[in-house]
Amino acid sequence: MNQGKLAFACVTLAALCAPPAMAGDTGLSAVAISDTELANPALPAILPLKERAEVVDRILAERLDTVIPAIMREQGVDMWLLMSREYFEEPVLATMLDAQSFHARRRTILIFFDPGDGQPIERLTVSRYGLADLFEPSWAPEEEPDQWKAVADIIAARDPQKIAINYSDATRFGDGMTLSQYRAMTEALPQQYENRIVSGEALSVRWLESRTQTELDLYPGIVRIAHALIAEAFSRKVITPGKTTTGEVRWWYREKLASLGIAPWFHPSVAVQREGTKGIIYDDTVIQPGDLLWTDFGLTYLRLNTDTQHLAYVLKPGETLAPEGLREGLRRTNRVGDILTASFRAGDSGNTILARAREAALSEGLDPSIYSHPIGFHGHGAGPAIGFWDNQSPDPRGSGAVNAGTTWSIEFTNYYEVPEWGGQRVDFRSEEDAWFDGETARYLDGRQTELTLIPSD
Template sequence: MNRVALTGRIARAGFWAALLLPLLPVPAESQEARRRWERMNQMRREKFDVVLPEVMRENGIDMWITMRREGLDDPLTPDFGPGYVNPIGYYVFTDRGGERIERAALGIGGYLLAGNGAYDIVTGNFDLREFIAERDPERIGLNMGSNIGAADGLSHTGYQHLAETLGEPWASRFVSAEKLVSDFRSRRVASEIAGFAEAGEISRELAERALSNEVVTPGVTTLRDVAWWLMDRLLERGLGSSFGFPSIYITGPEGIEATSSDRIIQGGDVMMIDWGVCHLNFCTDMKRVAYVLRPEETEAMPGVQNAFDRAIEAREVSRRAIRPGITARENMDRIGAALTAAGFNPIPFNQPTGGPQTDVTWEGHHSVGNLGHGIGPSIATWNPRRLTFEVVPTNLLAIEMFAYTAVPEWGGAKLRVPLEDDAVVTERGAEWLYPANSRLLLIKSDPAAGRTVS
């Protein structure tokens, strides 16, 4: 057989092997997709059992309707379970007394939904008006929210459709489910906390690898190289990103110099990462900080190390001040008072002073969970509505803050050290879900330049 014919035969064999490979039996031990689906089902069933009755009754809502349309999912679809919709479907939760809330998926089906074990009713054969009339709810919650985007999934035309389909007296009983959505998502069962902690550990592992000599060769690697390395790791593991492209940035005496750009990393740089992964319907939000050693250095510049250490001290003061059973606003005030008492100078965001004290921006301990910026009680100035919500055990918080400390080697200019890790609120306060940032990462100068990031 000549070489051309042999090459053609090999190419054809490769084509058919690639085509048939997905049809071959997959060993049970490799079915990661099924394992993740089963874990999500457990979380969903437990949340419907434990959290749903509590939050519906607290908010005085007898029936909660979430609409889905083909090609237009509500933000809560991953919470309730994905399924086929054609053309309109509804998740309907009804308080009919007793310990359980009735759960119905009307016009939504498919194996992943019908097989998750969370619903009492899964059917495509229904009359929505008759279904509602039989249950006669006094207050019907719809996903409409002026303050929380993830609670505002009902479109204008969707609202019109519901009002026209149900008519009176039901249309007059529609109310906003904004607070209900916030409470439902932000109060956690144990399996959710375990799942989120796993996502946090993945975030930490990858961030700390990214800010190391595994990825960075000073004088060669760019900030963008590091960001793309992280994106490739997410692709390999079947994970999502909390905020799109990771923020890999350098901060110097004049502030942030560059972010996820073609800026080449050099000795003496102070590098930061701000990012998060999405896993099991959870998205984390965390940061890490590294110092790039110069060839003659074996440890970080003393002023940079001191600034990092002061930031860690301030973070612990802040974390220990958090308490359940009071509003997010009251927690914000507690944290500010505790920082002042500990000798720190609380300041508005990014407005450091020229004084000798370490300035601290602390008003950013935001809700986290299903989104990198969650929708529960939030100790953050950019969430004024959620500052009024009570912080309760099982809420997840990204404890985010910035500390500004003078660096003598920079002529006294202050270094902004960003810290952020994810915690769960317990009866005792706020507790870390994985090892929080406790050390300034060091990237060694590598004279063997020329290595590329893969």
């Protein structure tokens, strides 16, 4: 193992073994990673905005102190430059702004430099307004009015061997350098340094996909918020069978999140499968007894995202359970989930994991479709995909390695012909967020194993 990989392994080990760091004052750290999901969980306390900002800034400081040295040494890069203009923040730099900096100011330039020999990573900001206390201000416009010349002087003074900037054909997360900024930078840069420019693609993905101990302490509680809101949405508090429409439930989610001061990262989905109707009814429709409801719901809290899909059955008058065929459909979906999480191997590509899981599921007579993705700072996060709903074959977007210390939306479905519905093929979708420690993929707040039941009378 080289020194870079060893350094990152130490970060991963800390995430697994260290005691809770800074999450104790948030109310979320009481929610531990669990394989069991509560049927009707209570909504965790939601922090006031000032306290949220304090947590975000502590997490950012921790990430800059631990993740940055690990990934730069892992990738053998001694300088990394990030540049963004106001209202046009690239994905990586946007996650490095403190909680009171909603946008880059004018042009914000961040520089990381590793002087070697185990010395601390320098964190510099070449921008007029600085950036909290997280980066050292390194430009005095009254002395050097040309911002790009200031950048060139910093580079020349440190003489880096590899200068990473964010350009990439493969991923949107590592392609933040615009043509105009690249031209301006290289025009000011001495010729010998242009030849040392490399892509920051790998650094970008590793920064975004890597989770720290504090984030892991908080994440189960953030997922618990999503689970609690789904449980409320799929209840008689929100749904009156025969009256409430799927569209009204979608907008209930939006209003509820707004009341909590939490943002969705996509507009919620609520749809119906119904006996005698082929496929899923996505259009706004009145929810009826006997319907199988599906929701896809995601929120952003403390800069981390959730992505969850659950199923509910609307009981017909006199029913106390869903038909056995619907329950069997969910059991089979959970079996696909078992196979998928057991197929994770650190270092394997997303394509390899997809093929391994599909082969095992098909050998058991299941009918799966797998389309899992990383999650974290972005709902569809940085890192390799494990399948797509419209492509179950190897895909260039699944060619990257699945790394330890990352979080995932375990997203998939299994189709099952429900006997009580005349053999109708029903889509039993599931999605839950999980943590992969390099050995085991574990759900952050459990997974749905029983259909939620909504009484009709």
